[in-house]
Amino acid sequence: MKNLYILCSILILLMIIGCSDHKKVRQNKVGEGIRVQAPTKVKYAKRFNITYFDSYKKIEVNEPWPGSPDTLVYIITKDISIMDLFKGDAKIGLVRQPIENVVCFSTTHLPFLELIDEESRLSGFPTIDYIYSEKIQDMARNGKIKDLGPSNEINFESLLELNPDLVFAFTMGNELSMIRKIELSGIPMVLNADYLEDHPLGRAEWIKFIATFFDKDLEADSIFNEIEKAYLATKTAMDNIEKRPQIFTGVVYGDTWFMPGGKHYGTRFFNDAGGNYIWSDNNSGNILQLSFESVYEKAGNADFWIGTATYNSLKEIEQADIRYKDFKAFKTGNIYNYSARVSDKGGNAYFELGYARPDIILKDLAKIFHPDEMKGHQFYFYKKLY
Amino acid sequence: MSNRLSGIILLLLGLLVILTTMNISLGSVYIPFQKIFATLIGQSIENEGWQNIILQFRLPKAITAILVGSGLGISGLLMQTLFRNPLAGPFVLGISSGASLGVALAILAGMTFGFGLTQMGIGGSWILTISASLGAILVLLVVVLVSLKVQDSMSLLIIGLMFGSATSAIVTVLQFFSKAESIQAYLVWTFGSLGGVTWQELQVFIPIVLITLFGSFLLSKKLNALLLGDNYARSMGLNINNTRLLIIIATALLAGTITAFCGPIAFVGIAIPHITRLIFNTSNHKILFPMVVLCGAILMLICDIIAQIPGREYTLPINAVTSVFGAPLVIWLVVRRKNFSKTFAK
Numbered sequence: 209m210k211n212l213y214i215l216c217s218i219l220i221l222l223m224i225i226g227c228s229d230h231k232k233v234r235q236n237k238v239g240e241g242i243r244v245q246a247p248t249k250v251k252y253a254k255r256f257n258i259t260y261f262d263s264y265k266k267i268e269v270n271e272p273w274p275g276s277p278d279t280l281v282y283i284i285t286k287d288i289s290i291m292d293l294f295k296g297d298a299k300i301g302l303v304r305q306p307i308e309n310v311v312c313f314s315t316t317h318l319p320f321l322e323l324i325d326e327e328s329r330l331s332g333f334p335t336i337d338y339i340y341s342e343k344i345q346d347m348a349r350n351g352k353i354k355d356l357g358p359s360n361e362i363n364f365e366s367l368l369e370l371n372p373d374l375v376f377a378f379t380m381g382n383e384l385s386m387i388r389k390i391e392l393s394g395i396p397m398v399l400n401a402d403y404l405e406d407h408p409l410g411r412a413e414w415i416k417f418i419a420t421f422f423d424k425d426l427e428a429d430s431i432f433n434e435i436e437k438a439y440l441a442t443k444t445a446m447d448n449i450e451k452r453p454q455i456f457t458g459v460v461y462g463d464t465w466f467m468p469g470g471k472h473y474g475t476r477f478f479n480d481a482g483g484n485y486i487w488s489d490n491n492s493g494n495i496l497q498l499s500f501e502s503v504y505e506k507a508g509n510a511d512f513w514i515g516t517a518t519y520n521s522l523k524e525i526e527q528a529d530i531r532y533k534d535f536k537a538f539k540t541g542n543i544y545n546y547s548a549r550v551s552d553k554g555g556n557a558y559f560e561l562g563y564a565r566p567d568i569i570l571k572d573l574a575k576i577f578h579p580d581e582m583k584g585h586q587f588y589f590y591k592k593l594y
Numbered sequence: 595m596s597n598r599l600s601g602i603i604l605l606l607l608g609l610l611v612i613l614t615t616m617n618i619s620l621g622s623v624y625i626p627f628q629k630i631f632a633t634l635i636g637q638s639i640e641n642e643g644w645q646n647i648i649l650q651f652r653l654p655k656a657i658t659a660i661l662v663g664s665g666l667g668i669s670g671l672l673m674q675t676l677f678r679n680p681l682a683g684p685f686v687l688g689i690s691s692g693a694s695l696g697v698a699l700a701i702l703a704g705m706t707f708g709f710g711l712t713q714m715g716i717g718g719s720w721i722l723t724i725s726a727s728l729g730a731i732l733v734l735l736v737v738v739l740v741s742l743k744v745q746d747s748m749s750l751l752i753i754g755l756m757f758g759s760a761t762s763a764i765v766t767v768l769q770f771f772s773k774a775e776s777i778q779a780y781l782v783w784t785f786g787s788l789g790g791v792t793w794q795e796l797q798v799f800i801p802i803v804l805i806t807l808f809g810s811f812l813l814s815k816k817l818n819a820l821l822l823g824d825n826y827a828r829s830m831g832l833n834i835n836n837t838r839l840l841i842i843i844a845t846a847l848l849a850g851t852i853t854a855f856c857g858p859i860a861f862v863g864i865a866i867p868h869i870t871r872l873i874f875n876t877s878n879h880k881i882l883f884p885m886v887v888l889c890g891a892i893l894m895l896i897c898d899i900i901a902q903i904p905g906r907e908y909t910l911p912i913n914a915v916t917s918v919f920g921a922p923l924v925i926w927l928v929v930r931r932k933n934f935s936k937t938f939a940k
Contacts, residue, residue: 338773358771461779462787462857463901463909500789501651502622502907508643518775530792531650554773 248429252410255401256417264290265420272399273381282398284421303396307373307421315339316402317376319564320418323431332370334359340555376400406473406493408566409436438567446482446574453511453577455483465498481573486510513537516545521593544576548591558589606888613895617656620904623647658791661803662859663894664887665852667866668810669845671886674867675817676841677751684849684863688733688757693853695761696729697722701780702768723854730850733757741838785911786857788898795855802851810844814879821877861917865924866890872927
């Protein structure tokens with residue numbers, strides 16, 4: 209009988225210990241730090257969210273690649289004891305500050321670093337040739353940035369050798385094995401989903417995401433506010449204009465004309481700049497795959513053709529397919545492409561700085577559609593084709 | 595010619611006319627039939643956009659479909675007979691691999707290393723056409739040289755296969771080092787395209803395909819002899835090496851030109867000769883030849899109509915249609931005719 213008592217007591221004791229232990233872990237997972245007032249608020253971006261605690265920050269990235277059901281959670285802290293607290297949870301990515309040495313996988317991440325004055329932290333990039341920024345190209349020439357090889361298959365050993373404090377990566381969902389490999393190596397990595405935002409200001413707002421790792425939240429906030437102000441000012445001015453020219457974009461590849469849907473990121477630019485994008489009524493947020501004749505039927509009489517991929521002169525367009533000549537925009541010479549700033553090696557400022565500075569893209573487009581209203585503005589990303 | 599045979603031929607000819615009309619009438623944009631008819635007989639209609647769609651988009655596309663179907667069908671027939679192998683097709687000699695390599699070099703390497711043909715003053719779609727032709731010609735030259743050396747057709751088949759593997763490996767390496775956009779441009783090329791051929795390009799395309807088709811028709815008798823085996827053919831006084839060379843050149847011209855203008859169109863080259871043999875139940879090339887031309891044209895027109903998804907703005911890549919709809923058709927025909935092997939070589 210006595211033995212039974214002892215056994216019961218031990219069991220009860222074990223249960224209490226077990227419960228309290230369990231409770232402790234669970235509390236930690238919720239994040240038992242004291243929440244503090246957020247210095248910035250995310251307004252347009254839908255894919256990330258930052259929560260501030262007294263000794264760490266929690267970042268969530270929703271749907272990090274198209275169709276992903278996951279929400280990724282990252283904890284950023286200077287405090288090693290906080291890291292120990294979260295260590296057991298495989299679903300949480302831990303990032304230890306300060307970040308001295310960073311690797312980016314996309315050119316769209318670079319302007320954010322430059323805007324918050326942290327570009328000197330960049331130590332590696334896949335295929336440096338694709339970078340437009342002269343400042344970063346200079347750094348590369350001085351041997352400060354290591355080329356990590358083609359972006360679809362990073363040179364893993366070079367990355368390990370660099371041993372960065374943080375990798376800003378992205379994935380379209382088709383090269384997850386590489387992402388997993390980096391995760392397993394123990395190099396801290398966060399996935400950016402900037403390219404999935406459907407609002408131009410949403411993409412630009414990812415400056416706050418990048419900046420928070422360097423504790424530059426306030427700087428990022430004020431930079432973003434300026435960009436937002438400039439964007440909205442142009443939009444408001446253009447909203448009042450009654451006469452809106454008809455716009456179409458893209459070119460034929462094979463038998464298919466790739467045209468942004470009505471809810472696509474690019475569509476908002478055209479309409480906010482005082483244009484009337486012909487496929488605005490469409491409900492898709494993706495790129496539509498149209499037949500050449502249906503585009504010809506709808507856009508044959510459109511006023512402007514904006515964005516011609518790799519074609520940079522009327523002659524090239526005509527040589528590619530003589531039927532392009534039948535478009536009114538071709539006959540009137542109203543064709544513009546986002547190729548005003550392209551480096552010798554093919555880096556294009558539009559695909560790099562364009563994400564961070566939608567205000568400039570909008571001003572360029574507004575100047576194309578309504579030149580009289582935008583006399584003070586000089587073209588930055590776009591140029592007229594001759 | 596039996597009554598049944600002439601009946602089938604008349605039926606197919608009628609079908610060809612109907613399908614050509616349907617192909618021109620159906621598309622993403624709805625155009626009333628009277629307007630299409632008026633435009634085709636040379637009257638001008640008030641809607642200039644429609645007129646352009648019919649004359650600049652649909653008519654060249656229909657002509658391309660007919661030429662592609664006939665040309666690939668014939669080159670498939672030539673290869674199946676030369677190798678006496680039902681699995682052979684227009685591309686067994688590595689011609690499409692050579693063309694792919696040419697295009698991959700132009701698109702992928704050109705963009706990566708910055709020595710695109712654009713800098714040489716050759717623009718747009720001609721870049722792809724010229725690089726595909728160069729690639730195909732290069733492979734052709736090697737195959738011809740080899741064919742003069744080896745006596746046996748099977749060795750040629752293996753060499754063609756090896757070419758295919760080697761070139762696709764090089765293409766993979768090029769893709770590995772290329773930007774996403776150039777890879778996409780290359781992939782789109784591999785999907786095949788009938789609508790990219792304009793009148794300008796048809797001026798080159800039509801004569802090459804027609805002349806080669808006519809030239810290879812003259813080989814019919816020799817092909818019949820080849821089917822019975824090299825030794826038998828030799829005993830009939832046929833110069834095997836000479837004939838083989840002519841067959842290779844004809845195939846390369848047809849398949850090479852078509853691939854250069856339309857990309858590697860999958861499946862039809864293998865399927866059409868089989869379909870024709872099964873319908874006519876013969877292996878006589880004098881009948882097979884014109885009928886492969888007819889069946890190829892018909893099948894390609896049908897595939898193109900499906901790819902257009904009439905009435906919708908969207909399109910499907912032509913290669914998806916040829917394989918998805920072509921494969922079940924061949925399976926059905928083979929299952930229905932239990933004596934399939936007999937139709938191949940009697």
